[in-house]
Amino acid sequence: MTTPTSVATSPDDGRTALAALRRRPGELVAALGVLALGIFVLVDTRTIVVPGSANTLGPRAFPYLVGALLVGAGITLLVGLARGRHGEEEGGEDVDASVPTDWRTVALLVAVFLAHVLTITTIGWPLAATLLFGGSAIVLGARPWWRALALGLVLAVTVQVVFGGLLGLSLPPGPLFESVAVFRG
Amino acid sequence: MDNLAALLDGFATVAQPQYLLYALFGVFVGTAVGVLPGIGPAMTIALLLPLTYSLDATAAIIVFAGIYYGGMYGGSTTSILLNTPGESASIVTALEGHKMARLGRGAAALATAAIGSFVAGTIATVALTFVAPVVARWAVQLGEPDYFALMVVAFVTVGALLGSSVSRGLAALALGLFLGLVGTDTLTGQQRFTFGVPSFADGVDVVVVAVGLFAVGEALHVGSRLRHGPVHLVPVERGWRSWMRREDWRRSWKPWLRGTAIGFPVGTIPAGGADVATFLSYATEKKLAGPHRAEFGKGAIEGVAGPESANNAAASGVLVPLLTLGLPTTATAAIIIVAFQSYGIQPGPLLFESQSSLVWALVASLYVGNLMLVVLNLPLVGMWVKVLQIPRHYLYAGILLFGALGSFALNFAPVDVLVLLGVGLLGFVMRRYGYPVAPLVVGMILGPMAEDRLRRSLAISQGDLTTLVASPFAATAYGVMALLLVAGLWLKRRERAAGAVTSGHSSDDTSGHSSDDASGHASDDVSGPASGSEQDAGHDPGSGTRPSHAATSEETNR
Incomplete structure (x- = not known):
């Protein structure tokens, strides 16, 4: 509050x-x-x-x-x-207590997250992560939509190269990036 | 004397270029996450845990220590410039700091906060250097029932004193204890609450729970009530000259020292951590301000210098029970324990002997990190301001992405990410209905340890329950716990009163200055300080039935 x-x-x-x-x-x-x-x-x-x-x-x-x-x-x-003692919703820098709860955003965020979980193994981590970042940014109001997806792709590929390629985390590159050597540890 | 020698060895370790780089990385990341709303040191350390397995223990601990300290510095920047504090510990800084920024004294507020944090951090680290080994030597004599008593004290104080509602705090604590139970019982090898799911046999991973609560839960919660539109920051004047005038130094140095003196002892006892210390310091400074007292609520530099120092000193104080007893008193401290455990190190009285070089490298890195932070913070304010302006949709999308990455990297199994989402939803519900998150984390991590101690105590005494209170230490601990509870609840009232006074001022102030706010976001300005006071005010059983301003003035009169 x-x-x-x-x-x-x-x-x-x-x-x-x-x-x-x-x-x-x-x-x-x-x-x-x-x-x-x-x-x-x-x-x-x-x-x-x-x-x-x-x-x-x-x-x-x-x-x-x-x-x-x-x-x-x-x-x-x-x-x-x-007795009417209610919990105080937690405040925060970005929480606007004056607007009604936006359940649609919450549901869509959960849906995007679920989609990410289900696609990690099939389309690979970079694309699933692009989906997660782009999807949630769009749900939260990022416009235009393609910029959010493009940013997501850049971020996901960077993470894949740094953590998957350089630090050796076995993030699945997926069929699309399977052949790219820097994507695998 | 051998402590000093060991500390010098620690400095020698930290002075190696690669460890200096790790420390720099830690304080940098820590400041960034401290500045950014929505993420804090607890979540960042949890997130980095699976990603730092390739580092050696010393490097990882140095990084985590940097994040811990950096987060404390970063929080003050946000509360001064944005006036909507992230951690409760920086609410007080926002009270005066944001007022100073609006009066065009933002740079001075940032400077006194940073330098105060440095002074307090350094003095408190010196205190830690001398106090911790003494406590550790004494703690070796503690028996199992004594440890169990300490843990009960930590449970009760964290559950009842953190957050605004006692019953919600205890519910969160019990939830955490339950999550800690899931898995295989260490003593008998029996499965408990695994629901036949094989991946639960090893228990629910703390990383998943911490990241789920702090990252996913926060993102969902913010998503449900996102503050749309651009981020409003108070501009900061450029140039070295405006940082601190002679007058500011004169008015700041005593609050720095007093804040340190208040913060460190409060941090060492499990009494609610840094926020109690900051509120105590604020109240003290206000009392001692003399001719400047009228400035309180309108931008008194003492009200930034004191609480910020207290905040940092308390952060060091928290490390005393953490390193010497293995007792976490805040969510971040609980995560640091997990970090130690992931390297096979159990914090406790023997740590100073068995892992002497690691501990002293950690302590040395705190000195170094403090120095780095004060150097980094002031010149880089411009960069932190840019970081603060990251569009929120990208910020929270990024938080979700890295949260998912951290959980996936645990076992490279999508099921962990699914559990992460489940915990995230729990975190969302908890935030929405006012359940504090920290007791859950502390309960989950400390719960299994407490069970262990309890069962071993009773095994030794052959089932005689009186063994739990038989030792003088345990009996004293339970007695002190009762005192702490009473004192803590009393302090909460004080806090409320302090917050209420200022929130009253702030709304006056806002109406006077709302022309500064071109975008009609005038309401933003009250939100920071008001959030602190109202959160608490609403929770007083019994007083929650009045309009808040009426309530606040009554609190003040009392």
């Missing part, structure tokens, strides 16, 4: 109470997630095999503690939320 609109720290304020309400579902899910993970940890800990040779404190004790801490934190969070 950074800018004046973020006076949202005060749920009393009519305008901001609305904003808080809008954010409540997600926060509730986050708190429930903590609680659910805690319950899962407590239940799943019972399946950890305790060998006969185990010391006084076996492999289950610490997980039980962690599960209990998660459950405790989750319950405290839920109680806090019910």
Whole structure:
């Protein structure tokens, strides 16, 4: 919460109470997630095999503690939320708290990232990295689109030559650059 | 005396040309990532870990030390010129520093911050040189329960004192502890929470978690609320003459020394790290400012000199428990521990004996790095300003690219990059709903060590739980922890009050000066200092129900 609109720290304020309400579902899910993970940890800990040779404190004790801490934190969070205590979104130099959340950008960034993961082995690291850089820059507002892709390609090839070629990281060059010697360590 | 001899050996190591180059590379990269929003030293070191496996341990540690120190210097440049601090430790610098920059005294603010950082960094490194071996010698006598007590103290203080909400901090800590559990139990060889996935048998890689939280999470979060349009910076006057006038020196040197005296001890105890130190220093300077007190909130040089020094001194102080006890008290320190471990080195009391040459080379590189930083920083301000102006879409695209590269380079398996995305989404959710990220990292790294200590303690005592509090040290540690908690929560109130006063001033100031801001981004100016105070103010259980300005004035009156 950074800018004046973020006076949202005060749920009393009519305008901001609305904003808080809008954010409540997600926060509730986050708190429930903590609680659910805690319950899962407590239940799943019972399946950890305790060998006969185990010391006084076996492999289950610490997980039980962690599960209990998660459950405790989750319950405290839920109680806090019910009383209207909301989390403060983290601020930052480039975070504009006055604009509504742009879910489309987040979804597209995730999609671009997934595409990168899936293509590393098929089209090779340099092209997959070009896709990642160009794609996310365009999603974040880089124009014209071809400049973002060109910059991405230059950056990716540089990284490939420096880290793959010179430092010997085995980044897969992919079919297109397979024959270029400097791209392989 | 043999410490000095060892330190001289360390200098001899660092003076070799290739290590000097590594140190230069480290401070350079560190300053760059400190200047750039969105990335910090913790993430950079995590990212570089897989890429520096080909270096020898000394070279890698020197690079990481440079990044650690450089990040501290770089942060002040950003907060003075951009007034939207990245790390909480530089919020205070933004309060006064940005006001100075707007009054046309930006160069003086940058200079007092840099020189103050140098003075503090050097004095604190000297203190580290003498304090650390003493602590290490004493720490050798600590038993398993004592270490466990120390770790519990670190957990509680990092979880409850970092960030603004205690329950969210503890939730993040517990998440980190859970991630630390995933993998094969070291004592019994049993798999825990691996979900039958083979790549989880070795545990979730810390590099993936750190990069995912700090890089991918941050990029997604910024993407969700990107501040569009060009980056607004306060122009800095050119030329040596404008850096520091005689008057500025006269007003700065005492705050430098006081900041150091506050920062180093605060850094050594696990009490929330550098931000507590900066706020304490700010409050002290304000109290002692005398005739200049009225300038506070409008650009008082003492308010930059003191906190910046405290910030750097605390950064050195953090190294004391890190090197002598293996106890990380900040996210960056936790990553540095991982860096040591990746070279098979376990920080702890024996480090000064078993890896003596490495440790002293590290300490020597801190002296050298400080010198490099003060030389690099001031003349290169123009370049850092350019770095700050990188278009944000390219900056965050680049962060994503290098994050993906770092994770892929771990095992050259795309699945690591997929896990990175998952952790990134977690980081996004955490940022969005106000869960601090640092406790997660500390919990994940320190968790397995704590479990180890706990189980060994109880194995020795044959299950007798009283062994955990039986030793005087452990009992004292738990007692001090209770005190720290009370003191820490009290300090948070003070911080809020300090921040609130200035944020009040800043909004007055903005209305007066908004003509400077051609682009209608006047609101940007309040955002920096206000973010600090509001983040905390909103979190006070109970006080979160008033409009913030009403809340702030009440805080002040109290």
